[in-house]
Amino acid sequence: MSDIIQVKELTKIYGDNLAVDHISFDVKQGEVFGFLGPNGAGKTTTIRMMVGLTQPQSGTAIIDDHDVLKDSVEVKKTIGLVPETSNLYGELTAFKNLIYQAELYEVSKKERDIRALNLLEEFGLKEHQEKPFQALSRGLKRRLTIAAALVHNPKILFLDEPTTGLDVMSARGLRMLVRDLKKKGITIFLTTHYIPEAENLCDRIAVIVKGRIRVIDTPENIKAQVKETEVLEIGLDHMPEGLKDHFPSIEGVEKILIHENRMRFHTQKVDQITPAVIQILDKRGAKIKTINTLSPTLEDAFVKITGLDLELMRIDKPMKMGPE
Ligand SMILES: Nc1ncnc2c1ncn2[C@@H]1O[C@H](COP(=O)(O)OP(=O)(O)OP(=O)(O)O)[C@@H](O)[C@H]1O
Ligand SMILES: [Mg+2]
Incomplete structure (x- = not known):
């Protein structure tokens, strides 16, 4: 399988803060690839550089053969992005939010309704389609935000902390959804600070701490480091x-x-x-x-590799869910 994402030496500096420090990795087509790291590790910044929302100081990101720096319009067509904070509109209904996203991505008028209705069905949101986004539960908001990121049939989906702030059941449902998307052949790049989630969902994991990648491998191989x-x-x-x-x-x-x-x-x-x-x-x-x-579990391996205290990974962030 070819590498659908190729990142080389990507670097971002904010003031004197080296937020992302010369990171390199490849993601194979159809893979679920996870960025695992504590708060402030540089996960979101890396995604933002990969999708063309922020400029790196140096380095390159090639997404489906398009260089993000030279060809960000093409890259945007290839990817769907689910940010930490939802980008949907609180006042618009679930259905209208999907239609609006489809318009932004220039999905033909004929196709829009079909896609929106299919996504609502597929994501278990049909009965909520006439509710405004702001009236949905957190779990449903997250689902709808993912559905919206898929209206233009992207090859790659970026999920930034998909289960943070969700209750146990919603988080489980969301993980199932990620597995279903993988089965459909979508390449998934996700970030998380939940070690079991990375272990559960990802074919390969990059452990990132203070802007640097410490290890990239399958969960099994990472565990083998502490065998x-x-x-x-x-x-x-x-x-x-x-x-x-x-x-x-x-x-x-x-x-x-x-x-x-x-x-x-x-x-x-x-x-x-x-x-x-x-x-x-x-x-x-x-x-x-x-x-x-x-x-030893993946948590034990993580501790050995990073020297970090696990409590750092258990800190949950305050919820940011967009319009409420
Ligand atoms: N717009 C910005 N301006 C200045 N500094 C920033 C900005 N965005 C991020 N940073 C800094 O860059 C570093 C990496 O932040 P980033 O948000 O990428 O981490 P993260 O791994 O996504 O963390 P979290 O788990 O909290 O979402 C942090 O030190 C953060 O304070
Ligand atoms: Mg983040």
Whole structure:
């Protein structure tokens, strides 16, 4: 399969902030490619450069054989963009928003109604077609925004944080929708800060931190980077203050992660560290409720590769959903 997206050394500087730092990657036709990174990593800026909404300081992006800098009109025909903040009109109905987008993309008058109605059907929005955008729930707003990005049958869809701010059910529905779009052959470039979402949806993931790509690979290959690591996971009845500080003295503990009442120890010597860990927990008055040895997850690999605290990836942003 040919590479439908080719990005080379793309760089964006805001003042003295190197927001995107010489990044290069290719996306294959039909692939779901994910940009995974914390807030401020440069995900949105990269999309904006790829679709011609902002100029890079240097570097190139070729989208379906068109250079974004030289041929942005052609690029816009090839792609659909679903920004973090919806670009639809609050007062217009779901149906009218689609028609309006179709007009912008110069879809013929004859085609517009057909496409809009098909998309409403396909996206489960038929019963809401006469409601103004602003009256829809968040999940439906996001769906309609995606539908609108598809009115001109683009080959590539850019989804910036498609599930941020959605409830669990809407987020799940949206992931199913992304899989359906992939089945139809649409190439999808998405950004996320949810590691499980990247793992679930993406054929390949680029991990981006502070404007730099740390790794690009399949979720399986990224996980394989920590295959010698084992994870000792201990669930506690409560998490005593400052508990984490008492373990680094144990030989063989590579990393400690804490989330709510669970501790995860990365090690290559799980049998050796377990008694020592239990002893310390006992001394600190923390009662053990569960104890398990696990295979490393993509989260563990992410921590090893980036050195970042997972809490950073769990921070959800305030909602921005366009007109409300
Ligand atoms: N228009 C702008 N002017 C100045 N600085 C900007 C602008 N847009 C982004 N930045 C800065 O560039 C960096 C990358 O921001 P960007 O929005 O691309 O990150 P992101 O990975 O999309 O983050 P998030 O997960 O919060 O959406 C940040 O330091 C941000 O403050
Ligand atoms: Mg962003």
